[in-house]
Amino acid sequence: xxxxxxxxxxxxxxxxxxxxxxxxxxxxxxxxxxxxxYDVERFGIKLVGSPRHADALLVTGAVSRQVCPRLxxxxxxxxxxxxxxAIGSCATGGGIWFDSYNVVGGVDKVIPVNFYxxxxxxxxxxxxxxxxxxxxxxxxxxxxxxxxxKGFSELIVEQIxxxx
Amino acid sequence: xxxxxxxxxxxxxxxGRVTLPYPYEPSPPPEGFRGKLxxxxxxxxxxxxxANVCPPGAIEVTDIGKDWRRIQxxxxxxxxxxxxxxVCPEKAVKLTDKFELSxxxxxxxxxxxxxxxxxxxxxxxxxxxEHPLDKMMVTGFRQ
Numbered sequence: 001x002x003x004x005x006x007x008x009x010x011x012x013x014x015x016x017x018x019x020x021x022x023x024x025x026x027x028x029x030x031x032x033x034x035x036x037x038y039d040v041e042r043f044g045i046k047l048v049g050s051p052r053h054a055d056a057l058l059v060t061g062a063v064s065r066q067v068c069p070r071l072x073x074x075x076x077x078x079x080x081x082x083x084x085x086a087i088g089s090c091a092t093g094g095g096i097w098f099d100s101y102n103v104v105g106g107v108d109k110v111i112p113v114n115f116y117x118x119x120x121x122x123x124x125x126x127x128x129x130x131x132x133x134x135x136x137x138x139x140x141x142x143x144x145x146x147x148x149x150k151g152f153s154e155l156i157v158e159q160i161x162x163x164x
Numbered sequence: 165x166x167x168x169x170x171x172x173x174x175x176x177x178x179x180g181r182v183t184l185p186y187p188y189e190p191s192p193p194p195e196g197f198r199g200k201l202x203x204x205x206x207x208x209x210x211x212x213x214x215a216n217v218c219p220p221g222a223i224e225v226t227d228i229g230k231d232w233r234r235i236q237x238x239x240x241x242x243x244x245x246x247x248x249x250x251v252c253p254e255k256a257v258k259l260t261d262k263f264e265l266s267x268x269x270x271x272x273x274x275x276x277x278x279x280x281x282x283x284x285x286x287x288x289x290x291x292x293x294e295h296p297l298d299k300m301m302v303t304g305f306r307q
Contacts, residue, residue: 039183089220092270093240096220106240108270117266118273119199120243125184125191130266132187141264145275147205151231 012044013135016054016078020071020107022061025121026088030058033124045131056083056134059113062090062097063104075111083134084113087127092116193261198244200262201237203277207256209292210235210279214248214257223248230283239265239273 019027033040034047048054051074063071075084086107089095094105107113117130132138150158184191193199210233215223222241226234248257267273281292 037182037184038186042183089241089243092273093222093238094220095241096243098220098241115266115268116240116270116273118240118242119263119265120245122265123193123263125186126263126266128186129264133266133268137187140267140272141262142200142267142272144271144273147203147276148278149205149280151280 012046013055013083013131014046014048014053015056015058016048016051016074017058018051018060018071018074020059020061020067020091021064021103022088022090026060026091029121029124030060030087030127033127038124038128040128040131043131051077052079054078054082056085056131058085058087059091059107059111060087062094062100063107063110064102065104066102068104068110071107071110083115084111085115085117085130085134086113087117087122087130089118089120092118095120193263197261197263198246198259200239200260200265201242201244201248201275202258202260203235203237203275204256204258205277205279207254208235208277208279209254209256210281211253211292213251213253217247217251219243219245219247228278231280233279233281235277235279237275239275240270 017027017030032038034045051057055078057075057078059071061067075082084107086092090097091107094103097103098105104110115130115134117126119126122130129138133140210225212223212225212235215225215235220241220243222238224236224238226236228234244259246259249255249259265273279292283291
């Protein structure tokens with residue numbers, strides 16, 4: 001996947017920011033990442049006004065039922081190859097609106113998502129890091145954690161070996 | 165007009181570089197920042213208090229058989245409110261300052277722990293004995 005992306009997105013990546021019923025927290029963080037303080041334009045990332053000019057979609061918010069068909073149309077109007085980023089906890093899995101009556105719950109239930117950036121809201125650095133992961137510049141830093149306590153049989157074995 | 169432009173240049177030069185050199189240098193979050201959660205399995209007693217208070221319902225508790233309890237933290241829904249850290253009686257859950265959680269699969273955003281518990285002789289539900297040695301005694305008695 002990353003090798004294909006490296007070939008496809010050699011040059012500047014233009015993003016379109018889609019607000020799918022977000023609370024504006026993540027939107028402000030995206031706009032913060034575009035300010036001169038973080039200055040993403042040095043990496044060629046640029047905000048564009050039309051989805052037809054865009055390479056990547058930044059989707060924020062738990063998708064409500066009203067915005068669902070519009071988001072589908074928006075996704076179809078982005079030319080191929082395209083990237084979709086789900087930014088914020090609401091976009092990745094529904095967030096605190098996971099059981100609301102008017103919410104579909106997560107962007108991945110409506111359109112295919114390439115990269116998830118959780119956080120409520122994610123830091124502008126986290127958004128920068130997510131785009132860097134997508135472009136294959138750095139490796140991702142999280143993995144599924146699985147911890148298991150010692151069971152009865154293992155404790156018995158430990159006790160026996162300690163006594164010996 | 166020319167002089168005013170010169171003044172502007174001077175102001176810009178005085179300010180120096182303000183852009184954050186983030187990808188090349190690490191940018192640690194401010195103190196008190198709440199990021200990815202971390203669970204200490206030796207302290208957890210499986211009381212499921214965190215699952216009760218979690219606003220997005222991101223913590224799932226399931227009993228596997230009679231002796232094992234699985235607690236799954238779904239960080240996809242986590243809003244980093246820190247309620248689990250507040251209510252944990254044993255201080256097993258801690259919110260660290262990790263914020264670089266971007267990934268391409270949702271499976272990476274789960275923390276699963278499995279705890280060995282005892283079975284109550286009366287109601288057959290899981291509970292955690294006070295001392296680790298106690299659970300050996302009780303289970304041995306049951307068998």
